[in-house]
Amino acid sequence: MDYIDTKHVAAELRTRLKGAFPGVKFSVRKSTGTASAWITVTWTDGPCTADVEQHTRPLQGAQFNAMQDRYESTGNTVTATVGGRRVTGKPLVDGISTHRHISDDALKAAADLWSQAHDGTEPPASGTLATCVIDGHIIQENWAPQQMWQIAHDVVLPPRWAAAREARPARADKEGDQGTEGLTLRHAAGDGTTVTGTRRGDGAAEVLRQHGFKWHRKNRYWYVPGSRDQHADTGFMTAVAADLRAENLSVTTAQPKPAPAP
Template sequence: MNSNDVPITESRFIDTADVAKLVRKELKKTFPDTKFSVRISRYAGGSSVYVGWTDGPTTKDVDQVVYAFQSGRFESMTDCAYSADSWYCPEHGPRVARTYGCDLDDNNGLHASRCCHQAELVHFCATHVSTSRQLSDEFTAELAAKVRKDCRMAPEGPLDDPIPEGTRWHYGDYSTVYNAIWRLADDTDY
């Protein structure tokens, strides 16, 4: 019998504070050289986990690790919020097990994602997990120098200098060095 063939019944609920602990553990395992701040917020109708860090891995890389810990999902085509239960294995991390409550049929139901027989069916009580990467002054200066060089601008200047039209980092009339730094940071580890 395949591990995905195990019938899914009741899931164990994991409180948001415990979800935050699991998120910290997974981040430490995946990005051992980066210090993360992991906080929770409880509010009427749900709770969230907030992850912050300076420099280090890209937001996209961190999102791939932490978003699996949220129970909330969103279908933008129909403007529909829905929920998910997950398989959780200490060795392999979380994976979506089943989704429900969406008005698109292909977003509801079981997912063949169980990693091994040790994976437990859980419901993470954190509806949302959000991330926020900050850039240190040193990293900002390094990225600004790259942007200025790519755009053939003076090597020094304020972050609100406009980007010359027709250059790689120009994305409209109000593109500045600061805007370009954040676009470059999206693809740059530090």
């Protein structure tokens, strides 16, 4: 059984989150200096924690059993990019923690909703607030900051995120009309896996480096070392294309057609 190092799992998770939640800025960091290997994911507003954890749980290799005071294998396997190739193995990750920040703007909107529900009274900055109903949602009795947080979480952010997801395709189409000519992700026996059509500052370089690509100064394209005279890794190319498209880049893939059966 191959094992996938924490840093490669973190890179794979970053790619998957970009593809699943375009437009949301995620921080995906691996732990350092601890006996166990952890990844921490943070973001602001956007999708709820439960939606994000649908993508983090499959990449967790172990989980802590408090009854036995030990880590136990989840049995998960993950396919990630290692040295420019797609490798499947057990993730060396003992846990993935998630934390969703609530923006000041969302908290202000929550305070405005609370005020509307209380005859224009400004919500206090401290103290305990009684249970109330905001737009059909029951907001439990709690300290004032926590109650504003619940209103933002339950009432303000869900419709904002739904609207952002609906608007994203239209915005991407508009940007595509005004944007670059597009990138070509290709695999050929003589050149290996390459990407052409990039421009300085278009956001492609960072994505390609994460996938193991290097810049060929003479030929003026990005390439995967060691991919010449190898079969096309379609899973790898699909992941690269998805990550590039998550940065609003137009990508065309070109792979050699399989030889006809004799």
